[in-house]
Amino acid sequence: MRDLTARLRDIVRREGGAPAPAAGATAPVRELTYVPDVAAIGDEGSVAERMGGTPVDAAGACVCLDRRYDADRSHGRVRVERCRPDATHPIDLFDARVRRADDWERRVVFFDIETTGLSGGAGTLAFLVGCGWFDDDGAFLVRQFFLAGPAGEQPMLEALARVFDEASLLVTFNGRTFDVPFMETRWAFHRSSAPTDDLPHFDMLPPARRLWGQRDLARPDSEGCSLTALERRVLGFHRHDDVPGFEIPARYFQFLRTGETRLIDGILEHNRHDLLSLAAVMSHALWLAREGPAACREPAEQLALGQIYERASRLDEAAGAYETAIAMGDADIKRPALARLARLHRRAGRYDEAARAWQAILDLAPRSRRTLTPFERQAAEALAIHHEHRARDLERARGYAEALGAATMGRARVETERRLQRLARKLKTGGAQTGRLTLEDE
DNA sequence: CCAATGCCTATGCCTTTCAC
DNA sequence: GTGAAAGGCATAGGCATTGG
Numbered sequence: 001m002r003d004l005t006a007r008l009r010d011i012v013r014r015e016g017g018a019p020a021p022a023a024g025a026t027a028p029v030r031e032l033t034y035v036p037d038v039a040a041i042g043d044e045g046s047v048a049e050r051m052g053g054t055p056v057d058a059a060g061a062c063v064c065l066d067r068r069y070d071a072d073r074s075h076g077r078v079r080v081e082r083c084r085p086d087a088t089h090p091i092d093l094f095d096a097r098v099r100r101a102d103d104w105e106r107r108v109v110f111f112d113i114e115t116t117g118l119s120g121g122a123g124t125l126a127f128l129v130g131c132g133w134f135d136d137d138g139a140f141l142v143r144q145f146f147l148a149g150p151a152g153e154q155p156m157l158e159a160l161a162r163v164f165d166e167a168s169l170l171v172t173f174n175g176r177t178f179d180v181p182f183m184e185t186r187w188a189f190h191r192s193s194a195p196t197d198d199l200p201h202f203d204m205l206p207p208a209r210r211l212w213g214q215r216d217l218a219r220p221d222s223e224g225c226s227l228t229a230l231e232r233r234v235l236g237f238h239r240h241d242d243v244p245g246f247e248i249p250a251r252y253f254q255f256l257r258t259g260e261t262r263l264i265d266g267i268l269e270h271n272r273h274d275l276l277s278l279a280a281v282m283s284h285a286l287w288l289a290r291e292g293p294a295a296c297r298e299p300a301e302q303l304a305l306g307q308i309y310e311r312a313s314r315l316d317e318a319a320g321a322y323e324t325a326i327a328m329g330d331a332d333i334k335r336p337a338l339a340r341l342a343r344l345h346r347r348a349g350r351y352d353e354a355a356r357a358w359q360a361i362l363d364l365a366p367r368s369r370r371t372l373t374p375f376e377r378q379a380a381e382a383l384a385i386h387h388e389h390r391a392r393d394l395e396r397a398r399g400y401a402e403a404l405g406a407a408t409m410g411r412a413r414v415e416t417e418r419r420l421q422r423l424a425r426k427l428k429t430g431g432a433q434t435g436r437l438t439l440e441d442e
Numbered sequence: 443c444c445a446a447t448g449c450c451t452a453t454g455c456c457t458t459t460c461a462c
Numbered sequence: 463g464t465g466a467a468a469g470g471c472a473t474a475g476g477c478a479t480t481g482g
Binding site for chain 2: 117118119120174176177178181203205206209210213246389411
């Protein structure tokens, strides 16, 4: 793949009028027969005609393709019209930078590029950029700009800037790291200012990781958080004959050699599916955040939702989500949900409720097991503190501290030892009498 | 393959709250 | 009044993961 990128670098150089560099000892460029007169590539008609698009520039080096997905069409389990984000969606829960007052929903533009490689150097270019947005009827419109040759980049960048100028919010998947910086270097390369500079940008990857990214300990085969994985898990959408990402650069280089537009069809479809799924995944995430834990299909989502509310300081909603997760989930969900619920209770001064949640974590463990998992260690430590300092039941406090001491190492071990010594001292001097008014009367 | 983002964990600091 | 504990908060470094 690396030498393909090197070849493309040669194309760009020749395009600029400079002679091709002498073929080095390694990769000769002779087999690359790119024809600058892009409109004449292939045997019948222009690239734009054969792709069913329209030329953006006079030479047809950039091709524009429009596609409409009707509102009542289905994408996996969801209908297209349901994928439109609107002002009722609490987008600030996922990204506080997108303020709700900013009428961000006016024109949300979904954005995804296909490039000749991941490395993003000067020899790599985005040969396909796809934009999608909703019209007033709830249909999803996709506009793609395709480079029939590198000479089309300038007109592509101008046309793309016109789309972005209309946008109120840009939405991408991993675009904060990849797509947007990539395009910004291209605009810089052509000495124009980037239209993304003052455009609010929402990257769906971090929110998706928060909602669906927790590695599922119960299922080692769980799929990760790529857009195609989310598509299957969240939308129930399965692609047929998809072009895998790693194959995309090679296909484009082959197109440049042969002018065969059929090689590109699968990439166009891949890009459109990415945009549609991005819209669907985003609006589903927003919908879940708005509707709350009762709308979740999986307890893991309820747990994640709790963390999302907690980050946004919506602590009551967070507690509600954790309680739902505890009620619906298996032990692997219950444990973290109980721990987080316990911390919320403790922070709010509801110490008895916190203690009950910590105790519930310990009750999930089989009696036979001596070793403590991290959650159980956390619970035992919190209960030792609770019973020593709040409930004043020194005997019980010592019980938890002892269980903790057997299961800790290093630094935590030292603290536990100190706790045990303090408890022993207090018990000897008769501080135990005060330990009557505790949890026992519940 | 590469860069970069953001989560998790450990660690130290600071303030508050008690017990003596 | 003094000292110890607890717990919130900030920071830093490690780790995994995503894009074509």
